[in-house]
């Protein structure tokens with residue numbers, strides 16, 4: 001057996017030359033050599049037969065290699081090793097010649113094959129290179145694709161992570177949404193419940209609304225029927241009053257008749273009594289006569305008997321007989337005269353009895369007539385009582401209905417009055433600034449104003465045309481005045497530009513008398529008349545008057561016995577001695593300290609006080625009005641009533657106010673003191689406007705305290721009184737600007753809702769004598 005052995009450094013070097021200096025392993029894995037690390041260490045290798053066979057066998061293995069490149073490399077490596085092996089054998093040729101030949105052959109064939117293989121390999125290599133190139137290209141493409149894929153993947157990963165995040169967020173969101181959904185579902189349930197309850201409520205509200213509508217329509221019909229009833233009550237009342245008057249007349253005439261009948265009866269009775277006395281006397285006389293007659297008859301009888309006896313005893317003396325005959329004749333004549341007397345007395349008796357019977361008859365007649373008359377009187381008295389009860393009921397119904405109407409209305413009422421053109425204001429032919437619509441629904445309530453070619457329409461509770469008389473106006477407010485007697489606070493005030501007719505409306509025309517009398521004197525007349533009339537129903541009233549003016553924001557007592565101001569002091573912005581303060585109590589009554597209050601009993605007294613106050617009132621001449629009121633004039637009548645039969649008590653207040661007129665400084669031509677007055681007037685009216693504006697807008701704060709006027713009027717504007725405003729309008733086209741302002745203000749006032757009027761009953765606290773509202 002031969003095998004590779006270590007041959008020293010020289011062998012090794014020889015191999016190195018053969019290998020071309022390449023430092024690589026000559027054998028792949030010789031079975032017995034330490035092949036793995038044998039490498040090119042030829043000097044350390046010894047070849048044996050087994051090694052050569054193994055080497056030869058290795059070729060087969062290499063041939064079977066599938067991978068060309070690998071096969072090629074291994075084959076090259078194999079050939080090198082074979083050469084080394086051959087060389088080794090050449091060096092050691094003595095013992096191994098056969099193997100050398102064999103090996104040579106093998107080497108040749110191997111070289112051949114190797115060459116073929118190399119060619120093949122080259123082809124294959126080229127092929128492979130082409131494939132490799134292709135593959136590289138593909139690889140590059142793939143790499144690119146891969147890079148792209150990687151990028152895509154990254155992008156996908158990124159989007160995935162984003163999606164994941166989004167998913168997580170979505171999941172979170174879903175969780176919260178689920179929670180929300182749960183809540184929402186809960187809420188939905190709650191809302192559904194709420195909706196159903198709201199639906200129920202809505203249904204109930206609808207029902208309530210329908211019932212309210214029904215109630216409203218019922219109220220409306222009731223109101224209409226109440227109005228009808230009121231009207232019929234009024235008619236009945238007036239008919240009852242008429243009836244009452246005629247009944248009273250009838251009653252009086254019946255009373256007269258009754259008295260005369262009574263007198264006739266008394267006369268007849270006395271006549272009857274005297275006749276009865278006479279009859280009694282006659283009867284006594286008759287009785288006496290009868291007794292006399294009987295006696296005389298008896299005497300005649302005895303005398304006749306005696307005569308008979310005498311006749312029997314004829315022969316007795318003729319003289320005796322003669323005397324007896326004489327006696328008998330005398331007796332007979334006496335008897336005859338007695339009989340005559342009796343007959344006359346009987347005739348008289350019969351006559352007297354007849355007269356008595358007649359007297360009895362006439363007495364009976366008079367008595368029956370008297371009874372009839374008494375019945376008629378009784379009937380009339382019953383009817384009178386009925387009529388009075390009806391009257392009281394009608395009066396109560398009227399009050400109730402009147403108050404219901406006012407309560408239903410619930411706001412300040414506004415009446416508009418347009419004064420006629422004055423002679424100095426030119427002809428009526430001038431273009432008309434004011435017209436009155438003729439539509440049925442606004443008839444008597446509408447007014448149209450033409451200003452700069454534009455028409456402005458307003459509707460109020462009542463509009464009085466220029467031709468309306470003071471009486472026409474008063475008729476419309478008389479019910480309101482009556483309310484003051486019924487225990488309500490009533491306030492009527494006149495508003496408008498200067499010269500528009502406020503003072504005319506409130507106080508009256510020149511002289512304030514007759515047809516020209518204004519609302520204040522007419523109201524007082526009505527109050528005194530009604531007071532008189534109500535006395536029959538048990539009412540007693542005490543009335544107190546006070547009058548003040550607000551001049552330049554200062555209160556003045558117009559009934560003060562010692563007036564402490566003069567024209568000079570007026571000019572000094574109205575600084576007088578006394579400082580009057582206004583206070584409102586919890587009942588809504590207003591008190592002005594130190595104000596003169598006068599008890600009044602008749603219209604004359606009040607007229608005197610009114611004249612006195614009117615004379616004391618600040619007035620002056622302006623371009624707009626000859627006699628212009630320069631202050632707000634406040635007349636107050638406090639009414640305290642007590643019904644002694646029903647023990648009812650009422651306390652009413654009547655405030656009648658003539659405001660100073662609003663005016664443009666340019667138009668009024670004011671200067672000096674007049675200018676100051678105008679400024680003060682305009683300021684207080686502007687405060688009134690602010691108050692009305694705040695009330696109309698239902699603001700929490702109403703600036704009542706901004707002026708004396710508004711503070712004084714607070715209970716009338718914001719409280720529980722029955723308030724009526726007159727807006728006075730001048731028909732002059734040149735005043736249309738101011739008229740528009742006044743009408744606008746009035747419309748705003750009309751829209752204000754104040755409290756429901758309250759009646760003050762069962763109050764007897766009259767010690768406070770200074771209340772205004």
Ligand SMILES: Nc1ncnc2c1ncn2[C@@H]1O[C@H](COP(=O)(O)OP(=O)(O)OP(=O)(O)O)[C@@H](O)[C@H]1O
Nearest residue numbers: 419420498499500501502503504625628629660661
């Ligand atoms: N309805 C009317 N009928 C006839 N004359 C009237 C009427 N209204 C007002 N007048 C007259 O118009 C003039 C001005 O009226 P009045 O003095 O009442 O106005 P006013 O509004 O009170 O003015 P001021 O605010 O300046 O006091 C007066 O001469 C008055 O007699």
